[in-house]
Amino acid sequence: MDLNSIMDMTDKxxxxxxxxxxxxxxxxxxxxxxxxxxxxxxxxxxxxxxxxLGHAHPRLVKAISDQAQRLIxxxxxxxxxxxxxxxxLLVENTCADKVFFANSGAEANEGAIKLARIYFKKKGMPxxxxxxxxxxxxxxxTLATTAATGQVKYQEPYTPLTxxxxxxxxxxxxxxxxxxxxxxxxxxxxPIQGESGVNPLTAEYMRGIRELCDEKGLLMILDEVQTGxxxxxxxxxYMHYGIEPDIFTTAKGLGNGVPIGxxxxxxxxxxxxxxxxxxxxxxxxxxxxxxxxxxxETLLExxxxxxxxxxxxxxxxxxxxxxxxxxxxxxVRGLGLMVGIEFTGELGVKVxxxxxxxxxxxxxxxxxxIRLLPPLIVSKDDIDGFIxxxxxxxxxxxxxxxxxxxx
Ligand SMILES: Cc1ncc(COP(=O)(O)O)c(C=O)c1O
Numbered sequence: 001m002d003l004n005s006i007m008d009m010t011d012k013x014x015x016x017x018x019x020x021x022x023x024x025x026x027x028x029x030x031x032x033x034x035x036x037x038x039x040x041x042x043x044x045x046x047x048x049x050x051x052x053l054g055h056a057h058p059r060l061v062k063a064i065s066d067q068a069q070r071l072i073x074x075x076x077x078x079x080x081x082x083x084x085x086x087x088x089l090l091v092e093n094t095c096a097d098k099v100f101f102a103n104s105g106a107e108a109n110e111g112a113i114k115l116a117r118i119y120f121k122k123k124g125m126p127x128x129x130x131x132x133x134x135x136x137x138x139x140x141x142t143l144a145t146t147a148a149t150g151q152v153k154y155q156e157p158y159t160p161l162t163x164x165x166x167x168x169x170x171x172x173x174x175x176x177x178x179x180x181x182x183x184x185x186x187x188x189x190x191p192i193q194g195e196s197g198v199n200p201l202t203a204e205y206m207r208g209i210r211e212l213c214d215e216k217g218l219l220m221i222l223d224e225v226q227t228g229x230x231x232x233x234x235x236x237x238y239m240h241y242g243i244e245p246d247i248f249t250t251a252k253g254l255g256n257g258v259p260i261g262x263x264x265x266x267x268x269x270x271x272x273x274x275x276x277x278x279x280x281x282x283x284x285x286x287x288x289x290x291x292x293x294x295x296x297e298t299l300l301e302x303x304x305x306x307x308x309x310x311x312x313x314x315x316x317x318x319x320x321x322x323x324x325x326x327x328x329x330x331x332v333r334g335l336g337l338m339v340g341i342e343f344t345g346e347l348g349v350k351v352x353x354x355x356x357x358x359x360x361x362x363x364x365x366x367x368x369x370i371r372l373l374p375p376l377i378v379s380k381d382d383i384d385g386f387i388x389x390x391x392x393x394x395x396x397x398x399x400x401x402x403x404x405x406x407x
Pocket of ligand 1: 048104105106109138139140141190195223224225226227251252
């Protein structure tokens with residue numbers, strides 16, 4: 001089908017919730033994608049931090065093809081070997097003792113919220129239900145995760161919101177302490193806020209929250225849906241700060257595009273869930289866990305977390321040179337391969353479009369930020385290619401800005 005027919009059919013038959021770029025990909029390989037017109041793109045967005053192994057990774061393709069031929073689904077009424085093996089791998093490589101598998105990031109977060117509440121109910125403290133989150137956070141699109149998300153634009157159309165959430169400005173310990181009361185049960189946050197433009201929390205703040213939670217008997221919940229699976233140069237971002245959350249969630253990169261989310265917790269907390277307290281029809285099925293296993297094993301065996309760290313530093317270094325060369329960039333921020341570039345003016349969408357025309361995919365956030373989330377297999381050559389395209393785009397934009405206004 002040609003692009004116009006696909007776009008017409010999409011507009012006619014699907015709900016109009018996405019602002020889509022007029023491109024449709026037919027296939028991918030490694031860090032590249034091809035569209036219906038045969039044009040090649042280099043993927044510096046990875047489906048919004050999902051395709052950590054790039055596209056059509058042979059190990060993942062084999063794992064899901066083999067599993068699909070044997071058994072795709074059987075329900076959690078029975079034992080599932082891949083689920084047990086993936087949970088073991090997550091536990092052995094993180095601070096968690098127990099895992100529950102969901103189908104998405106929002107669902108994993110929904111599970112985290114439920115776990116925090118039931119934990120205190122079962123401790124005989126039903127009054128502890130409030131969760132403090134952060135302004136400009138993003139935790140998902142379900143009703144509870146929308147209430148947890150500290151952005152009015154996502155909440156306003158769906159009021160009344162699920163009660164029990166309050167958000168405070170990031171990196172402000174005083175505001176956080178002031179927001180606590182005897183009903184607070186947990187603090188929930190992303191180590192780096194992805195959807196609002198790659199805003200990292202300081203190490204001091206992260207450690208301060210851990211101490212505060214210990215002191216007040218609160219649960220620290222980290223949403224690592226985007227920062228997890230090696231994205232920031234550690235397997236999970238909390239590992240940068242020398243702290244351990246009580247609960248963390250992950251999704252996106254875990255299945256490299258096969259839908260799966262994970263709610264991970266310390267045993268003392270996870271024990272609050274007993275049969276019937278939570279569940280999922282699809283969560284943890286043999287197919288999605290085969291994908292998760294192939295992704296985790298490849299990340300670990302092929303040292304892709306180290307590559308994320310090293311390529312992240314290389315990318316940052318090259319971007320700072322461009323920041324110094326042109327007056328168009330006000331800040332480059334992030335960790336590992338999660339990078340945000342803020343422009344001095346409202347150039348985000350324009351830069352994204354100009355890069356697209358040159359065959360590079362990046363994401364824009366709001367009016368003045370673009371974000372880069374390349375697959376963790378990215379190489380120096382790939383980064384050099386991106387930097388020269390970005391250099392050309394910035395050159396083009398500076399010339400335009402220097403041209404005298406015509407009247
Ligand atoms: C930090 C964070 N949490 C949760 C979500 C929601 O994940 P999903 O879209 O898989 O439900 C996202 C998605 O962007 C995210 O970045």
